[in-house]
Amino acid sequence: MLRRTFGSMLLLVAGLSTTLNAQIGRQRPTSAADPEYWVGLSVGYVDGITTTDDATGATWRFGYTSQLRATIEKTLSQGMTLGVAAGYSSAPLTYSSGNQFASACPNSCLANADITQYLAFVRGGGGPAGTGFRGTFSVEGGVTQFSKFRDRTTKESLPPASGSYDLTLGFGAGFGYRMSRLSELYVDQSYDFVFHKQNEFVTNQSVPRLLTFRGGIRFGF
Numbered sequence: 001m002l003r004r005t006f007g008s009m010l011l012l013v014a015g016l017s018t019t020l021n022a023q024i025g026r027q028r029p030t031s032a033a034d035p036e037y038w039v040g041l042s043v044g045y046v047d048g049i050t051t052t053d054d055a056t057g058a059t060w061r062f063g064y065t066s067q068l069r070a071t072i073e074k075t076l077s078q079g080m081t082l083g084v085a086a087g088y089s090s091a092p093l094t095y096s097s098g099n100q101f102a103s104a105c106p107n108s109c110l111a112n113a114d115i116t117q118y119l120a121f122v123r124g125g126g127g128p129a130g131t132g133f134r135g136t137f138s139v140e141g142g143v144t145q146f147s148k149f150r151d152r153t154t155k156e157s158l159p160p161a162s163g164s165y166d167l168t169l170g171f172g173a174g175f176g177y178r179m180s181r182l183s184e185l186y187v188d189q190s191y192d193f194v195f196h197k198q199n200e201f202v203t204n205q206s207v208p209r210l211l212t213f214r215g216g217i218r219f220g221f
Contacts, residue, residue: 033078034075034078034079034181034220035075035181035182035220035221036074036075036220036221037072037073037074037075037220037221038071038072038073038075038081038083038218038219038220038221039070039071039072039073039218039219039221040070040071040072040073040186040216040217040218040219041068041069041070041071041216041217041218042068042069042071042186042214042215042216042217043066043067043068043069043214043215043216044066044067044068044069044087044212044213044214044215045064045066045067045212045213045214046064046065046066046067046089046091046115046210046211046212047064047210047211047212048061048062048063048064048065048091049062049194049208049209049210050062050208051194051196051198051208052198052199052202053160053196053197053198053199054197054198054199054200055159055160055164055197056097056159056160057097057098057099057199058095058096058097058098058158058159059095059096059098059199060093060094060095060096060113060146061093061094061096062091062092062093062113062115063091063092063093063094065089065090065091065092065115066089067087067088067089067115067212067214068087068088068089069085069086069087069088069117069214069216070085070086070087071083071084071085071086071121071216071218072084073123073218079124079125079134080122080123080124080125081122081123081124082120082121082122083120083121083122083123084118084119084120084121085117085118085119085120085121085140085142086116086117086118086119087115087116087117087119088114088115088116088117089114089115090112090113090114090115091112091113091114091115092110092111092112092152093110093111093112093113094108094109094110094111095108095109095110095111095149095151095158096108097109097158104151104154104156104157104158105151105156105158109151109152109153110151110152110153111149111150111151111152111158112149112150112152113146113147113148113149113150114145114146114147114148115144115145115146115210116144116145116147117142117143117144117145117168117192118142118143119140119141119142119143119168119170120140120141120142121138121139121140121141122138122139122140123136123137123138124136124137124138125137125176131178131179131180132177132178133175133176133177133178134175134176134178135173135174135175136173136174136175136176136186136188137171137172137173138171138172138173138188138190139170139171140168140169140170140171140172140190140192141167141168141169141170142168143165143166143167143168144165144166144168144192144194144196144210145163145164145165145166146163146166146196147160147162147163148163164196164197166194166195166196166197167194167195168192168193168194168195168210169192169193169195170190170191170192170193170210171190171191172188172189172190172191173188173189174186174187174188174189175187175188181220182219182220182221183217183218183219183220184217184218184220185215185216185217186215186216186217186218187213187214187215188213188214189211189212189213189214190210190211190212190214191209191210191211192209192210192211192212193207193208193209194207194208194209194210195207196208
């Protein structure tokens with residue numbers, strides 16, 4: 001009797017083991033999806049540019065400066081987002097009015113001006129959700145405004161009184177390091193073409209280009 005009961009228990013355990021193994025074998029591995037939204041903040045180095053201004057006839061020779069940029073992004077698919085960005089910098093420049101009789105900044109002076117950007121962008125990168133490094137690329141478009149020109153010494157305002165919003169198109173590339181599913185450090189470099197209306201009497205002027213190298217962090221939610 002005991003031998004028969006022990007044999008029945010062995011058969012029952014073997015059957016359960018076979019059933020469990022079959023069920024485990026049919027299970028598919030799961031991977032965590034990207035969060036639905038991201039918010040980010042970055043600090044960048046902006047290279048200097050030179051451009052003329054058709055409205056005032058002045059020449060602006062910007063030096064390098066820093067940029068603070070905030071972003072919000074919507075996940076489209078794994079590793080791909082659509083976002084908007086707002087960037088701000090206060091840049092030094094040499095302002096050449098070309099007018100020796102101007103009341104403010106006759107001929108040339110050192111000045112400061114604000115550079116503001118509002119851009120929409122698509123960001124992509126390979127690799128599944130999870131930690132580790134991944135390459136990134138981006139395409140962006142929007143507007144850039146040069147405004148609030150002021151003499152660096154006297155603080156007196158310089159023309160134009162209000163800057164135009166210039167069409168801006170650009171692209172970028174870099175890499176990110178995913179610390180967790182909901183946080184990522186990134187470094188990238190963007191190259192933006194700013195279609196500012198230049199002085200029509202100046203020839204052979206190329207489209208002003210803003211080269212920005214930035215590092216930032218973004219969080220998912």
